[in-house]
Amino acid sequence: MKIANNLPIAALVPEILAQLGGSKLVIQAPPGAGKSTYLPLTLLQHSASAKQRILLLQPRRIAAVTIAHYLAQQLGESIGQRVGYHVRGEQRSGPETQLVVLTEGLFVQYLQQDPELSDVAMVLFDEFHERNLASDLGLAMLLEALPLRPDLDVLIMSATLPAETIGNWLGDDAKVLCSEGRQHPIREHYRPPKAGHEWLLHSVQVITEALETASQGVLVFLPGWREIQFLQQRLQLNAEVLPLHRQLPLAAQQAALREQPKGSKKVVLATNIAETSLTIPGIDVVVDSGRERRSLFFPRHGVSRLQTQRISQAAATQRAGRAGRLGPGHCFRLWGQGENQGLRAFDAPALETDDLSGVVLEAKRWGTELAQLSFMSAVNTAHLQVAEQHLRTLGITDSSGQLTPVGQAVAGYGTDPRLARIAVAVATADKHQRGEAALLLAQLEHPPRQPEHFPLSAEQLKGEAKKRWQHWCRQLKVDGTVRQLTTESAVELALWGFADRIAQQRQAQGATYRLAYGGGAQFHHADARRGEPWLVVLTMNFSDVQADAIIGCYLPLSLTDFNHAALSLNWQRELQLTGPKQRFSVVEVQRLGALLVAQRVAQQQPSQAERVQLLVDYVRRHFADAVNWAKAKPLLARLRLAQQHLSAAELEDWPDSSDAALASELEQWAAPFWQGLKSLEELRAWSPTAALLARLSYSQQQQLDELCPKYWTAPSQHQHRIDYCSATPYVALKLQEVFGAPVSPQICRGAVTLTLELLSPAGRPLQRTSDLASFWQNAYQEVKKEMKGRYPKHPWPDDPLQAQATRKTKRFL
Known part of the structure; x- marks a missing residue:
């Protein structure tokens, strides 16, 4: 092995080797420590069996190919002998290959085809801090499969994520090891553009300065290929300018990774593809735009959008580190030093920001649901719902969420569900x-x-x-x-x-x-x-x-x-509103999702039962606006509060009063009351209160009145309606009506205290309290002092707890 053993990761090798044999290791090592190069080769050298391979996972194709070539070169071999690689569309490995460098997406396919990984001895997750969908899914699937392979070693390597956090998540049997890394000193220079100046134009000047500072070459981090093309056209430098981004063919990407002839300089214009894994030779200066282009999923459109945003502190550290791989270096940053604190600590994991359709499909193919797999971060529930709906729309899953025969075929392609669905559709075509x-x-x-x-x-x-x-x-x-x-x-x-x-x-x-x-x-x-x-x-x-x-x-x-x-597309009957009174008429329509494709007059008028069903469908589509829910709001508020304070046994027999349940059960509780409705005006005039109350049995209605009574009888013996529509139930009444009441009243079997809005004799609010005892003790005397002169005809006793509650003036008392 040609590779030098003076890399920092070498200090951990004895302990790593001692742990092998069914271990879970978390290795934190900064860029340049040798975790992607020295460690895999050392593990290959100590591999117990030539028949079992080591898999080294990389987040990017260019990194996988470049690292594989580098490792093979260190062994003095051609690629495809002991070291090979497997990326999308290209595989270089043979029967004697023992170390395969592959992308994380392909590792998921390896697991799908062989959950036991029967010919694999060890899996290394490199650059796990990037938290791609494929890396998180691959690790989650592997953790589920480990009971089948107790002898399999799993190494998770990260440059920036705290190793202890990963180790604690993995469990007590995970071992955490940290390497100090090898980093030469880097001098930071802050070059923010002047106010009102375009940062990209400003970067031309900074790159020119950086090249003058560099002894070998400059690596410029930019958001995407558009900015790279812009600078390629404008930079006038005495150096070779090379692009590096995902849209380039692999051969063109590798051109940026080659050594320059002695005495010449190069400028590499790169996206965040160059942040990790890749070692670009001949770089001693970095120019960091502080920006990146990340894919963010928009659930409303079901589309991922590339959005330019500021990088995280972890990414800024990674980028600067590229200048200190070979010796002392410089990092020019296109922002002010004071802006560092405004950068987020880490990038959000893809499980929170990306389209989940592909990983949901892979999870179903694996035989589980995405939410049931173990991830370090919570899955974005909104994105998950959109993904499930998307797969149903494509016919990949059925109404219960299970894969259909078409879905099984789609999953076998291991690619975007839309594209795989097209491929499956033509599988038997000419x-x-x-x-x-x-x-x-x-x-x-x-x-x-x-x-x-x-x-x-x-x-x-x-x-x-x-x-x-x-x-x-x-x-x-x-x-x-x-x-x-x-x-x-x-x-x-x-x-x-x-x-x-x-x-x-x-x-x-x-x-x-x-x-x-x-x-x-x-x-x-x-x-x-x-x-x-x-x-x-x-x-x-x-x-x-x-x-x-x-x-x-x-x-x-x-x-x-x-x-x-x-x-x-089928013809369906719908209610249509016509005329100034918005009368209901029946039409036949063809709809495609939200689109009306065609419409015609109904060829046959529906029966009364069909008409009511059409009315149900209309209300379900326009649930919030079709019915005058304001009239039923007090009852619904009482029902929902009461149900919060029923025992589990009592609650079993009570109907669900949520909006979702009311919408889905319109046929049962509302339709019987709609037999004679002929217009939207009549529908909106209809009060749902009686229909909602009819859902309860007689005993449940009594229970409702016991838990959440409509009225509270004040000490003055007058009844006051309880308002349940606020955040907390309350009663508004004159202060004199609660004389003699030592504490605030309670409902829901003592679990909820009524708020009292105490009014002046003129009906104006004086105090709002849910602690009447505290009011008498503290606030009452101040209220009395202020109100007694304003309302002298009404009682303002010194001791309200001993006074008679009343609505009358002193004269009538």
Whole structure:
């Protein structure tokens, strides 16, 4: 082994080796410690069995390929001998390969195919602090599978996440080890742009300064490829300028990682792909824009949006560390030193921010639900609900959430559910249609940057899009002879995965649309494309200044396209409002989600029972506005409060009074009262109170009155209505009516104290209290002093507890 053993991680190796044999180890080591290079090779050297492999997981393809080549070089071997790699679309390994570097997404597929990992001795999660969906899911699945493989070793390695936090989550059998790392001193320089100046233009000046400071090369961290292209065009430097981002082919990415000839300098313009794992030789200066582009999921649109945001403190530390790998370095930051405290400590895990459709599908394929797996962070429940609905819409799961036969086939592709659904739809189609599908799927994964050119021909595909076309040709068992894709064919294929993205023009010749899932979309004001009444939108962007999505790639639809097998369009009867009194009339409609596709006069008028059912459907759709709930609000408030104070046995027989339950059970409790309703005006005039009360048995009504009575009888012997609609139940009455009452009254078997709003003789609020004893002892004398002169005809005794409660003046007393 050529690799030097003076790396900091070497100090931990004896203890790591001593723990092997079914261990869970958490290793915290900063960049440069050797956890991605020295440690895997050492473990390979001490591997007990040549038949069992070591898996080294990486979050990014370029990191996996680069590290694998580096490790093979250290062994003096070619890639694919003892060290190999496996990334999407490419695998270099053979029968003698013992160490495989692979991406976390592929590791999930390894587990799906062999939960026991029968030919694996050890799994290393590198850069676990990045908390990708695939890394969290892969670890959660592996933890479930460990009882099948008690001898399997699991090493979780992180540069910034506190190791103790991970160790405590893993359990008592996890061992935590920390390496000090090897970091040369880094001098920090803060170069914020002047007020009103564009930071990207300002960065040209800072990069020029950084290159003058550098002895070897400069690494510039930028949010994305657009900023990289912008600077490539504007930088005039005496050095080679090399881009590094995910959209580049692997060969172009690796060009930025090569050594420069002696005496020359280079400037690498990179996204956060260069933050971890990758060691870029010849870098002693970093320029950090302080910005990154992260994928954030928008549940309303069911779309992930790349959003530029400030980096975390952990990322800033990681980036600066790149300047100190080889010797003392410099870090130029495009923000002020005082802004450091405003940066969040860590990046949010993808489980909180990303689209969960893919991992939900993988969990179901694994045989469980995502919420039942063990994760370090809580799953975003809103995103989870959207993902479950999305899979149902695609026919991947049934109404109970179980995988359908189509869903089983979709899950086998291990890719985006929309794309896999299209692939499954053409699995039994003829060779030509499968070829068209391969061409479309590649462009859906890597859409053209100019969406008006969509769809492209095979000759127009470049870079990753061309590679993915070749991949899909292999997946769909075609030879790539289909080179063109007509609009009609693209529509036929796309609707299998994008039926919820069908869009209807809001106004004739307009630029705004409503989509089947309920969201809005529009063309960019500079986009010349206009006028299609129906579209299927395949890609969307977002603007910070409007709620509607910006339409990217799309396909026009004709009404004949609505006969597609993926669309279930049936004629259904609905109530429609007509005339000034909004009378109910019956029409027949075809709906696709939120869109009205077609409408016609009902061919046959419904029976009375059908009419009432249509009314139920209408109220369910417009639940909050269709009925005058204000009239029933006091009763509902009493019911809900009473149910909070019933015993578990009592509560079993009581009807659920939540909005969701009332909406779902309209047929049972409300419909019998609607037999004669003919208009929306009559419906809104109807009070739900009697119908709601009828849901209770006689004994339950008595129990309700006992727990939450309508009235409270004051010491003055007058009854006052209790208001249950506020945050706490209260009674408003004149202060003199509670003379002689030592404490505040209680309801709900003594569990709830009534708030008393004590009024002056003129009915104006004096005091609001739920502690009457404290009021008599403390506040009463001040109130008396202020009110006695204003209302001399009413009693203001010195001792209110001994006085007679009354509504009368002193004269009548």
